[in-house]
Amino acid sequence: MPKKGSPPLEGELLQGTLDLLILQTLVLGPAHGHTIAYAIERRSDDVLQVEHGSLYPALHRLEDRAWIASFWGTSENNRKARYYRLTPKGRKQLLHQTSRWDELVRAINRVLRTGKTTVSG
Amino acid sequence: MPKKGSPPLEGELLQGTLDLLILQTLVLGPAHGHTIAYAIERRSDDVLQVEHGSLYPALHRLEDRAWIASFWGTSENNRKARYYRLTPKGRKQLLHQTSRWDELVRAINRVLRTGKTTVSG
DNA sequence: TTCCTTTTAGTAGATGATCTATGGGAGTAC
DNA sequence: GTACTCCCATAGATCATCTACTAAAAGGAA
Numbered sequence: 001m002p003k004k005g006s007p008p009l010e011g012e013l014l015q016g017t018l019d020l021l022i023l024q025t026l027v028l029g030p031a032h033g034h035t036i037a038y039a040i041e042r043r044s045d046d047v048l049q050v051e052h053g054s055l056y057p058a059l060h061r062l063e064d065r066a067w068i069a070s071f072w073g074t075s076e077n078n079r080k081a082r083y084y085r086l087t088p089k090g091r092k093q094l095l096h097q098t099s100r101w102d103e104l105v106r107a108i109n110r111v112l113r114t115g116k117t118t119v120s121g
Numbered sequence: 122m123p124k125k126g127s128p129p130l131e132g133e134l135l136q137g138t139l140d141l142l143i144l145q146t147l148v149l150g151p152a153h154g155h156t157i158a159y160a161i162e163r164r165s166d167d168v169l170q171v172e173h174g175s176l177y178p179a180l181h182r183l184e185d186r187a188w189i190a191s192f193w194g195t196s197e198n199n200r201k202a203r204y205y206r207l208t209p210k211g212r213k214q215l216l217h218q219t220s221r222w223d224e225l226v227r228a229i230n231r232v233l234r235t236g237k238t239t240v241s242g
Numbered sequence: 243t244t245c246c247t248t249t250t251a252g253t254a255g256a257t258g259a260t261c262t263a264t265g266g267g268a269g270t271a272c
Numbered sequence: 273g274t275a276c277t278c279c280c281a282t283a284g285a286t287c288a289t290c291t292a293c294t295a296a297a298a299g300g301a302a
Binding site: 007008009010011014015016017018019020021024025027028040043044045047048097098100101103104105106107108110111112114 | 129130131132135136137138139140141142145146148149161164165166168169186214218219221222224225226227228229231232233235
């Protein structure tokens, strides 16, 4: 049964941020899908969950935009795996999206702090 | 002509945050749609833009969930206007969504700081 | 009255990211 | 050869947002 009417912010991801998270993960070096998802979940202390149904479409659209490139290889577990690496274009995009992310967070936080006294910084 | 293939984070809003922004705006007192949009834009230093096509559907779904309630009144410009106010349920939801927002931002930022030296705390 | 502008509310249709729920191939262990 | 895990992949649905539009009501000009 599909989950009904989950209110905003209740998903496992903030819509629009997965691409950014993937690009950042690949800064550390090439990785395949499974590893990328795992890395994001671990780094976020399991707050973010990356479903396969979100991950692979995201990887494919990033490759379509030439922000990442793929090649076949063999995983640590001796499985055939498609590895992704960051392209120069992707590196530029990462910088761009990171500063856009920061800008949006600052903007939203300005609205959220409206009329409230800041508690503990 | 529709804008083509805008990459993530390039919209005027981060998907999922509009409800939160509206609820927060109404903490200051009842307001009608036009005023709410204007307040969000101003408070965010015009980084966030609230389109009518996003605003009214959002107001209606918030009212459906009983997080806000509406009444007809007269605007500062002597126009008929539908005013919205926060309900007790909405106030609870605001607290909930605010902490969820903070949690997600912290989680994403942990991933984004991967392998980088933290600047200024 | 008619015409035009401003203010405010609203909807229709498209887009696009994410989620649920699958399927399938290829190693590994038994 | 059966079972299990790892890895890739897609179809269909859901839902928020954006573009582009309609429309009502008030005020001013003529």
